[in-house]
Amino acid sequence: MLDTKFILSNLEFVRQTVADKGAAHARIDLDKFVRLDESRRKAQTENDRFAAEKNKLSKQIGPLMGKLKGSDEAARAAAQKEIDALKAQSAALDDQIQQQAFEFAKAETELDQMRAWIPNVPHESVPPGKSAADNPVVRTWGEPCRFEFKPKFQYELGEDLGILDCARGAKVAGSGFYFLCGDGARLERALIAWFLDEHRKNGYLEVIPPYFVNEKTLFGSGQLPKFLDQMYYAGEDKLFAIPTAEVPVTAFYRDEMLGESDLPKKFCASSACFRREAGAAGADTRGILRVHQFNKVEMLKYTTPETSYAELESLTADAEALIQKLGLHYRVITLCRGDLGFSAAKTYDIELWAPGTGKWLEVSSCSNFGDYQARRSNLRYKTAGGGKPQFVHTLNGSGLALPRLQAAIWETYQQKDGSVIVPEVLRSYLGGQERIEARKA
RNA sequence: GGCGGGUUGGCCGAGUGGUCGAAGGCGGCUGUCUUGAAAACAGCUAGACGGGAAACCGUCUCGGGGGUUCGAAUCCCUCACCCGCCGCCA
Numbered sequence: 212m213l214d215t216k217f218i219l220s221n222l223e224f225v226r227q228t229v230a231d232k233g234a235a236h237a238r239i240d241l242d243k244f245v246r247l248d249e250s251r252r253k254a255q256t257e258n259d260r261f262a263a264e265k266n267k268l269s270k271q272i273g274p275l276m277g278k279l280k281g282s283d284e285a286a287r288a289a290a291q292k293e294i295d296a297l298k299a300q301s302a303a304l305d306d307q308i309q310q311q312a313f314e315f316a317k318a319e320t321e322l323d324q325m326r327a328w329i330p331n332v333p334h335e336s337v338p339p340g341k342s343a344a345d346n347p348v349v350r351t352w353g354e355p356c357r358f359e360f361k362p363k364f365q366y367e368l369g370e371d372l373g374i375l376d377c378a379r380g381a382k383v384a385g386s387g388f389y390f391l392c393g394d395g396a397r398l399e400r401a402l403i404a405w406f407l408d409e410h411r412k413n414g415y416l417e418v419i420p421p422y423f424v425n426e427k428t429l430f431g432s433g434q435l436p437k438f439l440d441q442m443y444y445a446g447e448d449k450l451f452a453i454p455t456a457e458v459p460v461t462a463f464y465r466d467e468m469l470g471e472s473d474l475p476k477k478f479c480a481s482s483a484c485f486r487r488e489a490g491a492a493g494a495d496t497r498g499i500l501r502v503h504q505f506n507k508v509e510m511l512k513y514t515t516p517e518t519s520y521a522e523l524e525s526l527t528a529d530a531e532a533l534i535q536k537l538g539l540h541y542r543v544i545t546l547c548r549g550d551l552g553f554s555a556a557k558t559y560d561i562e563l564w565a566p567g568t569g570k571w572l573e574v575s576s577c578s579n580f581g582d583y584q585a586r587r588s589n590l591r592y593k594t595a596g597g598g599k600p601q602f603v604h605t606l607n608g609s610g611l612a613l614p615r616l617q618a619a620i621w622e623t624y625q626q627k628d629g630s631v632i633v634p635e636v637l638r639s640y641l642g643g644q645e646r647i648e649a650r651k652a
Numbered sequence: 653g654g655c656g657g658g659u660u661g662g663c664c665g666a667g668u669g670g671u672c673g674a675a676g677g678c679g680g681c682u683g684u685c686u687u688g689a690a691a692a693c694a695g696c697u698a699g700a701c702g703g704g705a706a707a708c709c710g711u712c713u714c715g716g717g718g719g720u721u722c723g724a725a726u727c728c729c730u731c732a733c734c735c736g737c738c739g740c741c742a
Contacts, residue, residue, distance in 0.1 A: 256700050259711040266711090273670040294722080301722045444715045468662055593662065597681050600699080
């Protein structure tokens with residue numbers, strides 16, 4: 212959420228951001244926002260004046276009540292008379308207070324609702340651009356591998372090796388669900404364990420988060436209210452299945468006050484992720500490039516505003532290091548203004564080259580959210596200097612998302628005989644196994 | 653699912669109708685003392701919003717919401733969460 216004062220004093224910048232992010236929407240009417248803020252302030256000023264007056268009257272009644280207990284009957288009668296007069300004055304204020312309080316609440320509620328739909332503004336280093344086609348490539352690592360045979364793509368490899376079963380996934384749960392079997396499941400487990408071990412070495416605290424969260428938690432990270440239709444919802448219990456571990460871990464310190472010396476805080480979390488992918492029908496439907504449930508290890512950081520952009524670089528580097536050790540070809544792109552997500556101030560996407568599919572696959576999205584999520588989550592820290600509490604900055608990035616990574620590994624390390632070589636760093640997690648071969652029945 | 657006890661500032665913890673935004677302690681900051689530090693002593697130390705050039709002033713906030721009252725941390729209702737005991741169960 213953006214600060215109301217920031218919106219008002221940077222109105223055109225916010226207006227441009229809303230347009231850039233394609234967030235233009237009847238719910239966001241910035242001219243109305245300005246008007247509402249004016250009426251909110253006016254109502255509050257009026258309300259405060261009447262309330263102050265009423266408070267003064269009440270304070271006069273207290274001592275008079277004491278006099279009612281005295282023995283002098285004339286004095287008691289006089290006090291009673293005074294009390295009645297004060298009560299009458301007080302009652303006369305009620306209508307006005309109620310009226311102003313109503314006006315204030317009405318304006319504030321509308322302002323809050325509108326603010327909930329206004330996206331974060333981009334950092335100054337974010338490049339201009341309208342869509343994914345305009346995202347500049349920051350760097351590329353490795354070389355695309357060459358084959359002396361026609362390489363298979365992920366779905367074929369998975370099914371041929373017997374490590375992926377999409378048909379039965381569809382039967383059991385529906386399209387977009389799948390089984391990993393045998394060495395496919397083991398490779399997944401190895402990757403997750405290895406990621407977490409690497410992150411722990413880099414100072415990230417490993418957590419296993421709740422897979423279901425409440426509405427407030429989703430509001431905090433920015434999924435709600437805008438992306439309601441992308442979430443699985445258990446209505447009986449008013450709980451949502453998490454689309455990423457970012458959601459529960461960002462809420463870890465919600466409504467809390469941290470100390471500056473506690474920062475930065477670094478977490479890594481492994482979880483299943485659940486996404487309805489509404490509106491994505493027809494895209495990447497074959498295999499495991501776009502699915503409703505997948506595993507992911509997520510890295511998160513809570514930092515001070517001063518260090519968050521440096522921490523974004525190191526977060527991205529931590530994700531890249533994993534890919535480098537796996538020996539895969541990848542590139543890093545910066546999302547342009549038009550492609551930047553709702554809550555993000557700056558994002559790097561990391562894409563793996565999948566030689567069989569012939570596409571770059573996004574396996575990590577590393578973002579700095581600035582204070583946007585912290586504001587929505589009421590998450591502050593006390594500064595070392597002792598000044599006012601500040602909102603922390605939050606960052607997160609995948610390290611890494613499993614299905615597309617598996618796809619890239621299969622495709623990159625496939626052999627002429629159809630088997631797949633296991634990347635060296637993972638072998639100790641697989642009992643030394645060096646190769647995945649077709650599973651018999 | 654049933655019954656009982658809780659929820660107060662960064663933390664702990666007093667406070668059962670008025671002078672309470674809240675005693676006391678811890679922690680933090682500042683000063684005195686000291687070569688420096690510790691200790692001791694003194695002072696300061698919640699947030700949001702509004703008004704104001706500022707000093708400062710006002711309103712609201714004692715888990716959330718609603719109610720009673722001139723006035724609520726305090727009384728009533730309700731919801732959430734936490735801690736017990738019972739039931740069910742991986």
